[in-house]
Amino acid sequence: MLQQTPVARVLPVWREWMERWPKPGDLAAEPSGEAVRAWGRLGYPRRALRLHAAASVIATTYGGELPDSEAGLLALPGVGGYTAAAVAAFAFGRRASVVDTNIRRVHARLVRGEALPAPALTAAERRLAESLLPDDDETSVRWNAGVMELGAIVCTARSPKCSVCPVADECAWRAAGEPPPSYVPKGQAWHGTDRQVRGAVMAVLREASRPVPRAALEAPPTAVTDAGVTAPGLARLHALAPAPEQLERCVAGLLADGLAVELPAGLALPH
Template sequence: MSSLHTAASTRATAAAPDLHRAVTDWYDAAARDLPWRHPSRTPWGVMVSEFMLQQTPVARVLPVWRTWMQRWPRPANLAAESPGEAVRAWGRLGYPRRALRLHAAAVEITERHGGRVPAAHGALLALPGVGAYTAAAIAVFAFGDRQTVVDTNIRRVQARVVTGRALPARSLTAAELRLAEDLMPSDDALAVRWNQAVMELGALVCTARSPRCGQCPVRDACAWVAAGRPEPTEAPRAQRWHGTDRQVRGAVMAVLRAGSAPVPARHLTGPVDQAAGAGMPPEALRALDALHGLDAPEEQRRRALDGLVRDGLAVSGPAGVSLPG
């Protein structure tokens, strides 16, 4: 561990009780009312939220999560459907491979865990699509287990409050994990609240671009504020969207989600065909118009379609391209 992080860990350990109290008291008063935090939440509801919230804002997740939970309130309900239906219901959340992985996890839970999300951290980690962060988050927020959860928001709060940096490194480091463990309360219930509270603080107050330091419950203890709020050593990368393969993939997926019948590949990758919309429902026809309205080169549309098939998000057959059955 670097001398910077060694000193930070020492300070963090000494200041931890005061930080715990200030941040959790703030959370009790300021936390958003989210359904996956309610006392009535289920482990499955928490798991679905964790899959959906990866790289996706809460405001976009909420309506899709509610619809999803009404349709598939238990893993077995989703497992009984085709993977394509999971992708269709994913809508415009982005990164639709998460839907395939969540469906595969639901099948695994149904077949190997009696339809119940397993509580053991190791069993969670063995599920399809569940990595270290997601396993820890489900264990903590669904089962009250004492695990160290480190997401982007938590990393940013740690970087500023404890190490005095404007932003964390682009990739999670071992030093950051050790620092998060040093800050964890020993009491299980307080550890759960601490994880939730720090995550919420990063989401609502200690934001990446415009932190609201005047509203921060630990401003007086913040090493970054004390240092005069220095600029980040690495500027955040802005992700380009327009004209990218990701945009074209999303437009192709919108066509496939909107229809129930296979779509001939030439309608997706070739030039505009006035007969292309024959027999397609209005929503699918609008999605096809939007795809062609991007003016993406045919080669890019073909590359996007090939990638979707390769990733299992689309299936190509004699009648055309459709969502996986």
């Protein structure tokens, strides 16, 4: 939930999930569509499907207990290198090289003398992070947490607080005269994109009590449609005024990703 999503947005959803599904088996017993519905508006809803799939594997293969090693975690659906390392380190106290955006930025400035890390994680960055990681488990966990926090609070992307940085005197970027980045980071476009339309369609499906006919996605919304979709969900979708081909492309993508299923009566969340 925390990947690419601020803590403030995640906390209320996480609390709801933990109250409803305190154990992996509790989540696995539900249809995957319920995980997508409960995901709400966190974004990237495929993560909800991966969490449900992981819960199923944990319940059936690992006796309901989360694996405590990087290798075991990597075997779970939807778990990549960063997530496996972060969980191994912070949940189980294992020595694992955690490399997130904040850590990459600290390494780039402190060691490499660069204003920002490369746009995508490189093998060289991975090797650098591993070489800097302390050997014993306890210290390595504290190191990961400390460097991550340094990047989040002090060595920030736009306004680094070098005057209060505890390692400012050792910073290669400062020693080099604080050269500017070699590229300008670009935020992801949102308005009018397929991502926005997909999110609006998903909101309609989450709100619906019955399958939603495709025609309901295209027709002007009424107060309450025959599909059991309340006006707000359809109103948000229609306010975007997606072209028919864009709407069709987004629906096809949701079906291909397993986030929706097509039934004789219309579209619905997976079940």
